[in-house]
Amino acid sequence: MYRYDHYDQAIVDARVDEFRDQTARRLAGQMTEDQFKPLRLKNGLYLQLHAYMLRIAIPYGTLNSRQLRMLGHIARTYDRGYGHFTTRQNIQYHWIKLQDAPDILAELATVEMHAIQTSGESIRNISADQYAGAAADEICDPRPWAELIRQATTFHPEFSYLPRKFKIALIASPTDRAALRWHDLALRIVRNEAGEEGFEVFAGGGMGRTPFIAYPIRAFCPADQIFSYIQAVLRVWNSHARRDNIHKQRMKILVHDLGHEEFTRQVEEAFAHILTLGTDFPRAEYERIAAYFAPPPFETGLPDEIDRADPDFALWVDRQTAPHKAPGYAIVNISLKRVGGIGGDITAEQMEAVADLAERYSFDDIRVTHGQNLVLPHVRKQDLYAVWQALDAAGLADVNLDLVTDIIACPGLDYCSLANARSIPIAQKIAQRFADIDRQLELGELKIKISGCINACGHHHAGHIGILGVDRKGTENYQLLLGGSGAEDTSLGKITGPGFDEDGIVDAVEKTTDVYLRERQDGERFLDTYRRIGVEPFKEAIYG
Amino acid sequence: MKILTGNDLATGDVIWWTGSGWSRHVEESADVGEKGDEIAQTEAAARRVNGPYIIDASRDEAGIRPAHIKDRIRALGPTVRLDLSLKPADPTVGTWVI
Numbered sequence: 302m303y304r305y306d307h308y309d310q311a312i313v314d315a316r317v318d319e320f321r322d323q324t325a326r327r328l329a330g331q332m333t334e335d336q337f338k339p340l341r342l343k344n345g346l347y348l349q350l351h352a353y354m355l356r357i358a359i360p361y362g363t364l365n366s367r368q369l370r371m372l373g374h375i376a377r378t379y380d381r382g383y384g385h386f387t388t389r390q391n392i393q394y395h396w397i398k399l400q401d402a403p404d405i406l407a408e409l410a411t412v413e414m415h416a417i418q419t420s421g422e423s424i425r426n427i428s429a430d431q432y433a434g435a436a437a438d439e440i441c442d443p444r445p446w447a448e449l450i451r452q453a454t455t456f457h458p459e460f461s462y463l464p465r466k467f468k469i470a471l472i473a474s475p476t477d478r479a480a481l482r483w484h485d486l487a488l489r490i491v492r493n494e495a496g497e498e499g500f501e502v503f504a505g506g507g508m509g510r511t512p513f514i515a516y517p518i519r520a521f522c523p524a525d526q527i528f529s530y531i532q533a534v535l536r537v538w539n540s541h542a543r544r545d546n547i548h549k550q551r552m553k554i555l556v557h558d559l560g561h562e563e564f565t566r567q568v569e570e571a572f573a574h575i576l577t578l579g580t581d582f583p584r585a586e587y588e589r590i591a592a593y594f595a596p597p598p599f600e601t602g603l604p605d606e607i608d609r610a611d612p613d614f615a616l617w618v619d620r621q622t623a624p625h626k627a628p629g630y631a632i633v634n635i636s637l638k639r640v641g642g643i644g645g646d647i648t649a650e651q652m653e654a655v656a657d658l659a660e661r662y663s664f665d666d667i668r669v670t671h672g673q674n675l676v677l678p679h680v681r682k683q684d685l686y687a688v689w690q691a692l693d694a695a696g697l698a699d700v701n702l703d704l705v706t707d708i709i710a711c712p713g714l715d716y717c718s719l720a721n722a723r724s725i726p727i728a729q730k731i732a733q734r735f736a737d738i739d740r741q742l743e744l745g746e747l748k749i750k751i752s753g754c755i756n757a758c759g760h761h762h763a764g765h766i767g768i769l770g771v772d773r774k775g776t777e778n779y780q781l782l783l784g785g786s787g788a789e790d791t792s793l794g795k796i797t798g799p800g801f802d803e804d805g806i807v808d809a810v811e812k813t814t815d816v817y818l819r820e821r822q823d824g825e826r827f828l829d830t831y832r833r834i835g836v837e838p839f840k841e842a843i844y845g
Numbered sequence: 846m847k848i849l850t851g852n853d854l855a856t857g858d859v860i861w862w863t864g865s866g867w868s869r870h871v872e873e874s875a876d877v878g879e880k881g882d883e884i885a886q887t888e889a890a891a892r893r894v895n896g897p898y899i900i901d902a903s904r905d906e907a908g909i910r911p912a913h914i915k916d917r918i919r920a921l922g923p924t925v926r927l928d929l930s931l932k933p934a935d936p937t938v939g940t941w942v943i
Contacts, residue, residue: 327854328854328855330892334895348852348896349856350859350923351857351858351919351922351923352857352858353857381929396900396929397855397856398855398857399854399855399857400855400856519939527882593856609906643925643926714915714918715925715926716923717925718915723918723924723925726922726924726925729925775913777914793909
């Protein structure tokens, strides 16, 4: 993985010193909250329902064991013993004291981490495929490009006061594990007919109040021109954006209002100009960064066979591991979705347990997924049993990847000051209703995503079954959506009808799955059946 | 009744105006009547509270209860982690929120 050089470290250390001074001045009364708020937000520090909340960047979801142990240390020392992984592959802590925040950032800086650009009108943490560098189906590791883009855009003056936040995702596989087209700018590394690597570009995606799936705007941008192209996209948005209306500031609104053909025309025009300025990454710089992401020294001649005598282990292998590009290795998915627990939450002790496993079995490499789980990307198949036993001892060996209990849920009204309704209790009730593993396996792939407000941090628009919590005259109410997807078959879920109370929405989900089980044909996932038969049979079962 | 709430500047703790100072316990809230804005302004300027705002609440035999669920969750803690709430030993406390 990438390691800070002298410049990176100096920048992050200086930023800590700056924030320490800003915090001291706020506490001493030399700044009002109105003056201080934008400064703390630039360092990922929000004020939420119960305390300050600190969101820490995990670039493209990659961590090493030293960093994960530090996150555990922060949970134990400055928070209440746990952290929460988010749908942008970041981590956040919900019980932070302002007076501790500079010390936390200083501790993070010692392990090459920070909270910069995890809030505010900036380019947010760039998300990527959690299987990068390991996936059997990728054409290259996308993370060197993510790191180059991160470095080039961080503190870039043109991108420091954007009209609104801006989210980029990057993958290099035909399989989309990053909710690619739900981003403002979506980049997929592809090869052209000459075998050269470049980028397929999509723009104008996003969830929130007005959801749009990103439009394809370029089939192939040569790799060595991608920064010019990114600058062109941002410049067109920056030129037109409606800074007077918060509901129209995101780039998706501009792309929609202009029309994606006109938006693309203007981007191409800007691109032609920016190309002449020579601001793209030199090949040598790409190679310098890519060297940090060189594949680990995989052993050769390893056995591919796995002893499946223990049925619980065999079940876990079948559901929680994925094919690896290197023979004899597997990708291990660690569920953070225990039935009865809180999705994405992880204790300090569990962080340390995963860090130990990564160090011993996965070349010191850990990934965070936008689905709020963790990944050990490079595990020898012959070590899987030992890893499974250790995960089980840490309470992390649950089997439910992409099943009905692997629910994405935002923190909701239990923690978030923007929320209108609680999300986590709904996820817990659904998980308890479907807790039986045989029932989960019978239902197969079924992605439920729950948001506690229209901002859609829980990705409800992209759920096979989506749930949106709203406030109806001071009471929590839940709308049901069907048919969304955040995968390569991206689609926008549709609201089925009137909302439900807390118990009613769980019943509605169960009725929805009953229709699927009744109507499905051989090999169909829930989403396939929904797309074939449409919403009416589901509405009839739910509201009839 | 009208009560005044906000967060402690340094710790972020949820706090409630008692009539003479700030408490972490909603049941100690005072009815601020029409003086909420004035108190909020003074206390924020003195850095004794961050982001103060006035809410509706009711008083019954069980104590003071904010009108909106968001403020009841603020008063107690997350309903999904009652062990972290202000009343971790009371198993029925979650029903007070809902």
